[in-house]
Amino acid sequence: MSKHSAKRTTSLTLTAAAVLTLTLALVPSASADGSTGQQAPAAAAPAAAPAPSVSGSPEAAFTRIADFYGSYIDAVYDGDGPTADRLRAFYLSEPLRAELREWEEKNHADGVLRAQNVPLRWKVTSTGSGTGRTGATVTLTWGSDTTEVHVQADPATRKIVSIRD
The missing domain is CATH 3.10.450.50 (Nuclear Transport Factor 2; Chain: A,)
Known part of the structure; x- marks a missing residue:
C-alpha cells in the first residue's frame, strides 16, 4: 500500500466521523412535552429550536x-x-x-x-x-x-x- 493511499483512508475516516457527529446533532428525539430526555453530545453544535407557535380558529x-x-x-x-x-x-x-x-x-x-x-x-x-x-x-x-x-x-x-x- 502506498503512502498516498494511506492518507486518503485516514481522510475518509475523519469525514465519516464528522458526518456521523453532524447527523446525531440534527436528529432530535423529543418527548411529548418537548424535552429530549438527554443531553446533546458535547462536540455537537446546539441545534436551533423551532419558534413556539399557537394557532386556532374562531369557528372551532x-x-x-x-x-x-x-x-x-x-x-x-x-x-x-x-x-x-x-x-x-x-x-x-x-x-x-x-x-x-x-x-x-x-x-x-x-x-x-x-x-x-x-x-x-x-x-x-x-x-x-x-x-x-x-x-x-x-x-x-x-x-x-x-x-x-x-x-x-x-x-x-x-x-x-x-x-x-
Missing part, C-alpha cells in the same frame, strides 16, 4: 376552550378580576356560570381552575368530538404536581358547557 369549539383557559389564567394570575369575569361571561354558557357559582360557594375555590391558587403552566388537549360536544382535557401544573380538568363545549354556540374534575 376546541380553540375556544384553549383560548379561554389561556386568557383566564392570565387574568387571574395578574389579579384582574373584572377581566376574568368578562371572560367567563363571553366563553361560558349561563347554566355553567350558575353551576360554577354554586360550586365556588361550597368549595371556597375557583370553579374554572378547581383550586384556590393559579397554576404555573397549562396545556389543553383535545379529547375529540361526539354526541354534540367537543371535549378537552386541561392539564394544570402547580409546581411539581398536576391536575386535570375535563371540559366540554357546544360546537354550535362554541360556549363551554361543562367543567369537571
Whole structure:
C-alpha cells in the first residue's frame, strides 16, 4: 500500500466521523412535552429550536376552550378580576356560570381552575368530538404536581358547557 493511499483512508475516516457527529446533532428525539430526555453530545453544535407557535380558529369549539383557559389564567394570575369575569361571561354558557357559582360557594375555590391558587403552566388537549360536544382535557401544573380538568363545549354556540374534575 502506498503512502498516498494511506492518507486518503485516514481522510475518509475523519469525514465519516464528522458526518456521523453532524447527523446525531440534527436528529432530535423529543418527548411529548418537548424535552429530549438527554443531553446533546458535547462536540455537537446546539441545534436551533423551532419558534413556539399557537394557532386556532374562531369557528372551532376546541380553540375556544384553549383560548379561554389561556386568557383566564392570565387574568387571574395578574389579579384582574373584572377581566376574568368578562371572560367567563363571553366563553361560558349561563347554566355553567350558575353551576360554577354554586360550586365556588361550597368549595371556597375557583370553579374554572378547581383550586384556590393559579397554576404555573397549562396545556389543553383535545379529547375529540361526539354526541354534540367537543371535549378537552386541561392539564394544570402547580409546581411539581398536576391536575386535570375535563371540559366540554357546544360546537354550535362554541360556549363551554361543562367543567369537571
